[in-house]
Amino acid sequence: MASRALKYYYDLLSQPSRALYILLEQTKIPFEKCPVALRKCENRSSEFVQNVNRFGKLPCIIHGDFKLAESIAIFRYLSREFQLEDRWYPKEGADRARVDEYLEWQHANIRAQCAQFFIYSWITPLLGMEVNQAKVDRLRANMIECLDVFEREWLDEGRKPFVAGKELSFADVVAACEIEQPKLAGFDPRVGRPHLAAWMERVRVATNPHYDEAHKILYKFTPKEIETPKVQ
């Protein structure tokens, strides 16, 4: 296995792109970096849609001649093809199920809420469109409620060091990359959530230097009043 070339298409401004980038670097899977600029809509070009990913989204891979989209499906595929360590995706029934439960739950919760707030309040003005403040407030309130559920149910108010239990798994990387995103729009998810803040720092330390490398561009565009690490 792993003898076929693996091409990884990503943009580090995309949350799931960063999560898979960190995984690939941490697990030392050999891969070819194929950056695609979302800001230039390169992912929507007919060349990309025809030859790389029929849905025109990031991230995605081509492994040999096998094309695969959807970051979490790619993660599961890589975990089998490259026989990743158990820590990323436990083999045992209940432990694996808990990681799976988070990876399903996040779609309509952490992923949806943080991304919707970020896209509307950060992208809309960039496109020169008017921002409806009532809508921003509603999206922020939904995100806040979701982050509170995350801290309460997934981190058990700090009694669980990681999302799926005692060990870091890919679920933590996915969650942290999503929760970093609203910082760009001036919202610091750590404020008033000490257990979430401590967990984010644990995930960062456990996956550095790749975590900071993946977030370098995000740190750069984060407003100065929100503290971010210094990265060379």
Place this chain on the structure above:
Amino acid sequence: MASRALKYYYDLLSQPSRALYILLEQTKIPFEKCPVALRKCENRSSEFVQNVNRFGKLPCIIHGDFKLAESIAIFRYLSREFQLEDRWYPKEGADRARVDEYLEWQHANIRAQCAQFFIYSWITPLLGMEVNQAKVDRLRANMIECLDVFEREWLDEGRKPFVAGKELSFADVVAACEIEQPKLAGFDPRVGRPHLAAWMERVRVATNPHYDEAHKILYKFTPKEIETPKVQ
């Protein structure tokens, strides 16, 4: 293995509840039926949240003393614990990855779009709240675009008999149960989509009598102008 009692909590008016119900019946996994009435908000009761599912959602299981939420995570857990046939969830790398790709893709697409249209246009008036027709139109347009992508990319305009290839998998059951839902609100997803219509009938035939049993209540409440099977 499979010696512990399996309790299944569900409501057949919920799309993912039906999908897992069909799987459990088709694979002859022994389980205890624990219906929970969404219309009575039984899933929000403190008893349910404390003892069954901390998120107050359906479906979910308790297997022995292991509690698990999220229908797709439950499916993966059952596929391991009860060693389901390969047809439901292929073991081979690329075939499994294609099922996984659909199961991830659907969250923000078929699941989100069909459910949002259904909830707003069917539930809102039931609650005695005013319906904004412009919003209904927008949600319908999003759903239509998504169903068109489904027929084009996942069924390859009828060249693929099932979502992940030549064989029926759990991905088809999940997709069909979602695409049935907007019928309740008077929208027939089969109109103008012959490949989607033929695929829905294939999924139904392949999983009957359990498909019709799971959809009996949906058929009952579907407006008369939309054709539904006669079920005893």
